[in-house]
Amino acid sequence: MPELPEVETVRRSLEPKLLGKEIAEIQVRRRAQVRFPDPETFVLELTGSRFGPIERRGKYLLLSLTTAGGSPQKLVVHLRMTGQLLYDETPGPLGKHDHLSFELVGGSRLRYNDVRTFGGFYLVGPAGEGTPAGLASLGPEPLTDAFEASYLLDKAAGRQVPLKAFLLDQQVVAGLGNIYVDEVLHAAGLLPTRPASSLTPAEAEQVVAETKRILALAIAERGTSMRDYVDAAGQPGGFAALLQVYGRAGEPCGGCGQPLERIRLAGRSTHYCPQCQG
DNA sequence: ATAGCGCCCTGGTGGC
DNA sequence: TGCCACCAGGGCGCTA
Numbered sequence: 001m002p003e004l005p006e007v008e009t010v011r012r013s014l015e016p017k018l019l020g021k022e023i024a025e026i027q028v029r030r031r032a033q034v035r036f037p038d039p040e041t042f043v044l045e046l047t048g049s050r051f052g053p054i055e056r057r058g059k060y061l062l063l064s065l066t067t068a069g070g071s072p073q074k075l076v077v078h079l080r081m082t083g084q085l086l087y088d089e090t091p092g093p094l095g096k097h098d099h100l101s102f103e104l105v106g107g108s109r110l111r112y113n114d115v116r117t118f119g120g121f122y123l124v125g126p127a128g129e130g131t132p133a134g135l136a137s138l139g140p141e142p143l144t145d146a147f148e149a150s151y152l153l154d155k156a157a158g159r160q161v162p163l164k165a166f167l168l169d170q171q172v173v174a175g176l177g178n179i180y181v182d183e184v185l186h187a188a189g190l191l192p193t194r195p196a197s198s199l200t201p202a203e204a205e206q207v208v209a210e211t212k213r214i215l216a217l218a219i220a221e222r223g224t225s226m227r228d229y230v231d232a233a234g235q236p237g238g239f240a241a242l243l244q245v246y247g248r249a250g251e252p253c254g255g256c257g258q259p260l261e262r263i264r265l266a267g268r269s270t271h272y273c274p275q276c277q278g
Numbered sequence: 279a280t281a282g283c284g285c286c287c288t289g290g291t292g293g294c
Numbered sequence: 295t296g297c298c299a300c301c302a303g304g305g306c307g308c309t310a
Contacts, residue, residue, distance in 0.1 A: 001303065059304080080304055082288085097288090116287045118304070134305060161281065170305080178303065227290085227302080267283070268303065 002079045003059060004142065004175030005218035006229050006237065010085055011056045014110075014232035017087040018051040018063075022105040030099035033112065035120040036130035042123050046102075049073055058138045058174030061085070076122040076135060077112075082228045083119030086111045115228065138174040142211050147173055149204040156196040156204070163199070164192035165266035167207075176211070179224055179246045182271045184211050186245045191277045192270050193263075217242065245271040 002010070023046055028039045037045075045067075052064035063075040077085065091109040094101055100112035100121065112119070124130045139155075140146035155172050166172055167181045176184070185192050187210040190203060199207070223229060223237030226247065230236055240247075244254050249262035253273040262271050 003304095078304085081302075114287095115289070116302090118287065132305090159280080165281085168304085269301085 001081050001177060001179065001226070002083070002223070002229055003177035003180050004056075005180070005215055005221075005239065006223035006231075007059050007061060007079065007175070008056050008219050009223045009231050009237060010079070011054050011061055012231075013235075014061075014085055014087060015054040017108075017232060018054070018104075018110065020050060021108070022050045023047055023065075023102050024105045025103040027094075027101040027103075028099075029094065029101070030117065033099045033114065033117065033119065033121060035132070036122045036124075042121070045073065045123055046075070057135060057141070058170055059177070060132070060135050060138075071126075074124040076124055076132060078120050078132065078134075079114075080116075080118035080120070082116045083112065083114040084228070084230060085232055086113060086230075086234060087232045134170060137171050139170060139172045140174065142173050142175055142215055147208060147211070149201060149208050152204045152208060153199060153201060156199045159196040161196055162192055162265055163190055163194045163196055164268070164270055166196035168266060168268070173211070175215070178268045178270075179226070179243070180211075180214060180218065182246045183214050183244060186272060186277060187214060189277055192265055192272050245273065247271065 026043045026047055028034055028043060031039045034042045048068045049065040052066060055062040059078060061077040065073040065075060067073060088109040088111055097113050097115045098111050099114055102110040104110065122130050122132055156166060159166060163185060164181055167176050184207060188206040218224060218239040221237055221239040221242065222231060224239040225236035226240060245260055248260050249271055250259055253260050253276055255273065255276045258273060258275040260271055260273050262269055
């Protein structure tokens with residue numbers, strides 16, 4: 001399940017492969033994967049375009065392209081649960097879950113594979129039309145100075161939602177998902193059920209500091225691979241071995257030795273230590 | 279406005 | 295090649 005570190009790893013692994021490559025042909029094998037505009041226009045507009053730099057915002061990838069005529073284009077991709085962007089130097093046959101294929105001049109290929117088909121492509125128009133609503137309303141990037149304690153306290157004021165749901169909210173901070181929220185709350189020593197409005201200034205400092213530390217470490221490890229996640233070269237990340245609570249219910253807490261617990265919160269499985277986070 | 283819940287989708291797993 | 299309920303969860307749409 002790609003969250004910020006996984007999407008950043010895809011960005012880093014994909015950008016050098018795609019930079020300067022021209023799209024020769026596009027196959028849309030599952031139309032619903034193209035969210036905007038209609039698949040025919042999508043193919044028409046992008047065929048013949050050339051890839052430029054790739055940016056990331058939260059869990060969104062923003063691929064810059066230039067048309068043959070020199071006009072800039074922006075292709076937005078969200079991988080959701082099981083989406084994978086894979087670069088094939090020597091393309092083989094497409095598989096059951098390969099929903100989009102961009103054949104590149106020179107013989108390589110950019111392939112989109114998505115078992116659960118939740119991901120999506122948006123070719124954003126020059127005036128921003130087609131921009132996914134979630135991208136337009138994203139909160140600050142957690143690894144920038146805009147994400148700091150006073151901001152978080154301000155956002156938390158009056159919010160009765162559990163901290164778990166609060167940090168999962170992409171309008172609060174961009175890029176955290178189920179795995180990293182559990183890790184951050186454990187590292188900060190806060191119960192995921194605590195109302196957001198109960199955060200003290202010192203606790204907000206802890207949340208911000210641990211978010212930055214954990215995300216930076218996870219990026220350095222090239223992300224977390226539980227089931228599906230791989231980078232553009234098909235390589236898994238190494239952070240799963242460093243997870244302290246996610247997926248470890250019943251195991252002893254690394255801090256105090258008490259068994260870790262798992263509950264259902266905000267519609268998500270939630271892992272925590274009742275002692276360290278009490 | 280906020281909070282909570284169902285839905286989308288497929289494959290893996292575990293119980294019987 | 296046994297069958298089936300359940301779980302995984304990001305974002306969105308709906309309700310109160």
